[in-house]
Amino acid sequence: MSRNGPLALGFHTVVVVFMMAPLVVVCLVAFTPENTLSLPTSGFSLRWFRAVFERADFIQAFYNSLILAFTAASLATLIAVPAALAISRYAFPGRNFFSALFLSPIIIPHLVLGVAMLRLFALMGVNGSFTWLMLAHVVIITPYVLRLVLAAAIGIDRSAEQAAESLGAGRFTLFRLVTLPMILPGVAGGWLLAFINSFDEVTLSIFVSSPATQTLPVRMYVYATESIDPMMAAVSALVIALTAATMIVLDRVYGLDRVLVGKH
Amino acid sequence: MAFLQLNALSKRYGAVDAVVATDLAVEKGEFVSLLGPSGCGKTTTLQMIAGFVDVSGGQILLDGRDITHAKPASRGLGVVFQSYALFPHMSVRDNVAFGLKMRKVPAVEIASKVKQVLELVRLAPHAERYPRELSGGQRQRVALARALVIEPPVLLLDEPLSNLDANLREEMQFEIRRIQCTVGITTLMVTHDQAEALSISDRVVVMQAGRVTQIDVPYKLYEHPRTRFISDFVGKANMLAGDYDALGTPQVRHEGGDGELTLSLRPEKIQLVDAGTGRVQGKVLDRYFFGSQWLYRIHTSLGEITVVRSNDGSPPLGRGTAVGLQWHADLLRVLAADEVHP
Numbered sequence: 001m002s003r004n005g006p007l008a009l010g011f012h013t014v015v016v017v018f019m020m021a022p023l024v025v026v027c028l029v030a031f032t033p034e035n036t037l038s039l040p041t042s043g044f045s046l047r048w049f050r051a052v053f054e055r056a057d058f059i060q061a062f063y064n065s066l067i068l069a070f071t072a073a074s075l076a077t078l079i080a081v082p083a084a085l086a087i088s089r090y091a092f093p094g095r096n097f098f099s100a101l102f103l104s105p106i107i108i109p110h111l112v113l114g115v116a117m118l119r120l121f122a123l124m125g126v127n128g129s130f131t132w133l134m135l136a137h138v139v140i141i142t143p144y145v146l147r148l149v150l151a152a153a154i155g156i157d158r159s160a161e162q163a164a165e166s167l168g169a170g171r172f173t174l175f176r177l178v179t180l181p182m183i184l185p186g187v188a189g190g191w192l193l194a195f196i197n198s199f200d201e202v203t204l205s206i207f208v209s210s211p212a213t214q215t216l217p218v219r220m221y222v223y224a225t226e227s228i229d230p231m232m233a234a235v236s237a238l239v240i241a242l243t244a245a246t247m248i249v250l251d252r253v254y255g256l257d258r259v260l261v262g263k264h
Numbered sequence: 265m266a267f268l269q270l271n272a273l274s275k276r277y278g279a280v281d282a283v284v285a286t287d288l289a290v291e292k293g294e295f296v297s298l299l300g301p302s303g304c305g306k307t308t309t310l311q312m313i314a315g316f317v318d319v320s321g322g323q324i325l326l327d328g329r330d331i332t333h334a335k336p337a338s339r340g341l342g343v344v345f346q347s348y349a350l351f352p353h354m355s356v357r358d359n360v361a362f363g364l365k366m367r368k369v370p371a372v373e374i375a376s377k378v379k380q381v382l383e384l385v386r387l388a389p390h391a392e393r394y395p396r397e398l399s400g401g402q403r404q405r406v407a408l409a410r411a412l413v414i415e416p417p418v419l420l421l422d423e424p425l426s427n428l429d430a431n432l433r434e435e436m437q438f439e440i441r442r443i444q445c446t447v448g449i450t451t452l453m454v455t456h457d458q459a460e461a462l463s464i465s466d467r468v469v470v471m472q473a474g475r476v477t478q479i480d481v482p483y484k485l486y487e488h489p490r491t492r493f494i495s496d497f498v499g500k501a502n503m504l505a506g507d508y509d510a511l512g513t514p515q516v517r518h519e520g521g522d523g524e525l526t527l528s529l530r531p532e533k534i535q536l537v538d539a540g541t542g543r544v545q546g547k548v549l550d551r552y553f554f555g556s557q558w559l560y561r562i563h564t565s566l567g568e569i570t571v572v573r574s575n576d577g578s579p580p581l582g583r584g585t586a587v588g589l590q591w592h593a594d595l596l597r598v599l600a601a602d603e604v605h606p
Contacts, residue, residue, distance in 0.1 A: 159347050160350065162345070164317075166336045166341055168337045169362075177362075248490065
């Protein structure tokens with residue numbers, strides 16, 4: 001690989017600093033002993049972290065978000081993989097329509113979707129249902145999985161599938177042993193992106209979640225509208241730490257390059 | 265009946281005829297090449313035999329059995345692709361074992377068969393590697409081993425060497441032929457490279473615009489090309505206008521002749537002799553060195569003629585040298601007009 005020149009190195013540094021600085025500041029603020037959002041000057045304290053764990057509503061919201069993101073991302077992947085395979089290899093009537101339909105939730109503002117779904121769910125009498133919240137999330141995160149799986153499906157060598165067929169593989173075996181492993185980086189990357197998007201979602205969730213199904217971002221948002229104290233920073237720091245830990249474990253166990261880029 | 269037989273096999277894509285009523289009979293153990301320029305339908309023909317492309321008309325018979333509409337999996341043919349088509353997430357061993365696993369062969373037997381075939385293609389030490397860790401030639405051998413291990417009745421090779429560089433390509437040509445002879449497997453190879461087809465095939469099938477235009481053993485094909493196109497596509501050829509003399513033998517056009525024939529004369533069939541002797545006089549326009557031979561472009565009254573002379577170690581003729589050109593009259597070939605226009 002070619003090494004970066006001084007200009008590129010400088011640019012990369014600026015980008016990384018720009019992206020990381022807010023995270024670093026939030027993490028530092030989380031350790032403040034003060035009652036206001038401020039950088040710790042007089043020493044470090046864990047009082048705001050303790051405060052988080054004493055709040056059952058936050059813990060519950062975190063679990064809600066985790067389960068919601070996991071099920072929604074998995075369901076979105078189950079929908080997106082067959083859809084992407086069909087779109088990438090068959091010319092069927094309505095192919096462009098389906099392709100556009102699957103990607104349209106990216107274009108429509110979540111605010112609009114949120115209001116529309118609130119109304120729809122009210123009509124259906126399913127407001128506050130976890131299942132319907134989850135399905136709403138599936139709608140908005142499926143495009144991410146579809147995009148990545150589509151890219152992977154277009155990129156694979158179709159003759160490898162033909163080879164497997166001529167060697168005697170049936171349709172299901174072919175998918176399980178050849179096609180799926182070849183598009184796995186796209187599937188895994190798409191799932192991860194969908195998970196993060198669902199976990200992160202505020203705008204739509206505000207409209208369609210109830211106190212019982214409140215997600216962590218919604219809980220945080222509601223809390224922040226009432227009071228501003230460093231507990232928010234502590235929650236953020238915990239989420240960042242959890243994300244980083246997940247990434248490290250994933251990298252150690254499986255290799256992030258392999259999951260997201262497709263290197264073996 | 266031949267082992268593999270195509271009867272009036274056709275493929276039509278919309279309004280385009282990709283393959284038109286192709287007949288072919290391949291005997292057991294034979295190595296046959298489908299040769300032609302890109303878009304001539306040779307790959308489509310191979311894909312119909314493999315079962316990847318639906319047949320529009322005609323029949324494919326394998327050992328007397330009609331496989332025209334059988335699924336690829338049930339045909340049991342060995343296929344080697346231009347892109348190798350190895351499974352990137354499997355080791356060499358698992359790639360080769362794939363077909364046997366699909367056939368539910370016992371593990372012990374799989375291990376011994378894989379070992380055997382990897383030895384045949386000289387890859388035994390690399391069994392645990394992944395495709396990305398292998399060179400192009402090695403990948404091609406894995407693809408070959410994977411196709412051979414299931415002991416298919418027919419081996420289909422789709423441009424197997426076109427992704428390799430020139431040196432390796434020649435080496436792999438001999439390798440493929442060696443393996444084919446060792447196993448004795450009936451083989452059909454698609455190629456656009458005439459040298460490749462001539463060097464390793466028992467018979468060559470020339471295709472042009474979806475039709476078979478000549479089927480012959482390589483030597484006959486080269487010496488007796490039927491049409492102008494074939495003469496030009498297979499090897500190099502000088503095209504000369506000619507006519508029949510009083511005895512009905514073809515001759516190069518002379519004063520008063522009407523030149524209604526197209527004659528082909530291979531460049532290596534022409535001798536360069538002293539100026540003033542020979543059939544026609546010329547002047548060296550240009551010369552090119554190929555190591556084992558010299559290629560001369562010579563200006564004559566018949567037009568520009570290419571002459572290939574093997575390098576016997578003597579110094580070459582300089583540009584502008586006056587020379588005579590001599591050849592045996594019976595080496596002139598009368599060519600039919602092209603009935604197909606690609």
